[in-house]
Amino acid sequence: MAFMFLRETVRTYRERDPAARSALEVLLCYPGLHAVVWHRFSHFLWCHGWYLAGRFSSHIARWATGIEIHPAAKLGRRLIIDHGMGVVIGETAEVGDDCYLYHQVTLGVARTMGGKRHPTVGNNVIIGAGAKVLGPITVGDNARVGSNAVVVDNVPNDTTMVGIPARPVDRKLPRDRRQPAFDPYGMPCDDSLDPLLHDLAEMRAELADLEARVGRISAEAPRQPAQSATK
Numbered sequence: 740m741a742f743m744f745l746r747e748t749v750r751t752y753r754e755r756d757p758a759a760r761s762a763l764e765v766l767l768c769y770p771g772l773h774a775v776v777w778h779r780f781s782h783f784l785w786c787h788g789w790y791l792a793g794r795f796s797s798h799i800a801r802w803a804t805g806i807e808i809h810p811a812a813k814l815g816r817r818l819i820i821d822h823g824m825g826v827v828i829g830e831t832a833e834v835g836d837d838c839y840l841y842h843q844v845t846l847g848v849a850r851t852m853g854g855k856r857h858p859t860v861g862n863n864v865i866i867g868a869g870a871k872v873l874g875p876i877t878v879g880d881n882a883r884v885g886s887n888a889v890v891v892d893n894v895p896n897d898t899t900m901v902g903i904p905a906r907p908v909d910r911k912l913p914r915d916r917r918q919p920a921f922d923p924y925g926m927p928c929d930d931s932l933d934p935l936l937h938d939l940a941e942m943r944a945e946l947a948d949l950e951a952r953v954g955r956i957s958a959e960a961p962r963q964p965a966q967s968a969t970k
Contacts, residue, residue: 744779744816748772751817755839771820771840774806781810812846815862822868832857834864835880841868849874849891861896 752765752772759765765772777800785793793810801807805824808814812828815836820826822842828834831854832846844866848856855875860866864878867886872878879896888905898907 745776748775748817748819751819751837755819756821770804770806771823771826774800774804774808774820774823774826775814775818777804778808778810778812778814781808782812782814785810812857829857831855831875833859835860835862837863839865841866841870841886843869845871845873847871847873858890 749762749765749772752769753759753762759769778797781793781796781800783793784790784796790810797808797810806820806826808826808828809830809832811830813833814828815834815838817837818834819839820841821839825843826840827845827847829847834840834846838860846858846860858872858874858876858878860872860878861880861882863881864883866872866878866884867888869887870884870890871888872884872890874891876891876893878884878890878894879898881897882894883899884890884894884905885899885901887903888901889903890900890905892904894900894905895907900906901908
């Protein structure tokens with residue numbers, strides 16, 4: 740079972756990362772793979788009640804890889820953590836199958852509370868570098884979170900979120916929904932803008948048009964004769 744997990748994860752790295760030249764290179768040189776494999780051991784310890792041992796094991800993995808995954812977090816199959824440095828996955832976080840996380844991604848809390856505090860990420864989700872997904876929210880299947888976005892609300896299936904706070908943008912989906920397109924760093928490939936930046940650009944265009952119209956009206960208006968200062 741462990742061998743099958745390792746083999747399919749290595750194969751996924753090679754399929755998605757053009758820099759991966761061989762399975763041996765992935766095994767030896769990819770900290771994301773090391774962190775996920777180590778997490779399986781830490782998670783085993785945690786689930787069997789050896790909480791301190793599980794935390795200590797995850798601490799060693801953090802020191803070795805730069806990736807912090809709480810031993811209680813639940814990770815799906817074929818998870819790719821690309822580059823990996825600075826990734827944080829909290830205690831009650833859940834990540835589905837075939838997900839892709841870039842460096843400095845945080846699956847964290849929005850406020851201090853008990854119970855479920857961290858996000859639940861669906862299947863085939865891509866979260867770009869520096870993105871923060873916070874609170875007990877759900878990120879739907881095939882969703883994309885752009886780099887440096889801050890997500891604090893639920894994300895529907897097949898939705899791309901960008902900006903601070905994150906807002907949805909239009910995304911062209913492939914005809915075959917069973918094989919969604921891979922969007923590097925979670926960014927849409929059709930040059931979609933942050934909705935807030937798009938609104939600001941429209942406001943600037945409207946303001947420029949209004950200024951031009953006022954200028955034309957002022958130029959066309961008849962000039963009034965100057966009134967004498969004295970009667």
